[in-house]
Amino acid sequence: GVVIASSSIKTCKHNTVDGFIEDLYVELTRLIKANDAEGKIHGIGIGAPNANYYTGMIEDAVNLPWPTPIPLAKLVSEKYGIPVTLTNDLLIYFLINMLFFEENAPYTFLPLTVR
Helix, strand or coil: CCCCCCCCCCHHHCCCHHHHHHHHHHHHHHHHHHCCCCCCCCCEEEEECCEECCCCEECCCCCCCCCCCECHHHHHHHHHCCCEEEEEHHHHHHHHHHHHHCCCCCCCCCCCCCC
């Protein structure tokens, strides 16, 4: 895999999750248009702290400025009209590194979740 574009949006500058979703929509739309990907995106995957893959919600995330639970997968899916999957950010970090950045390298990752 190849990363064709990247960007970041500060969560702490948004008073509400709706404001964050709006900025996310604007930025993703800009990246999609800039990379000739309009109509080519069929799903979105999100990694977030305290994300629950099964519910699509962020639950009890102390590092986010909004009250939880946050139905992030549903909110982003409604904004774009395509499926969205949400999972824990640490898990997605390991998966991305395994799949895209460590070609032919031995895997010594040991992902742990403390509940």
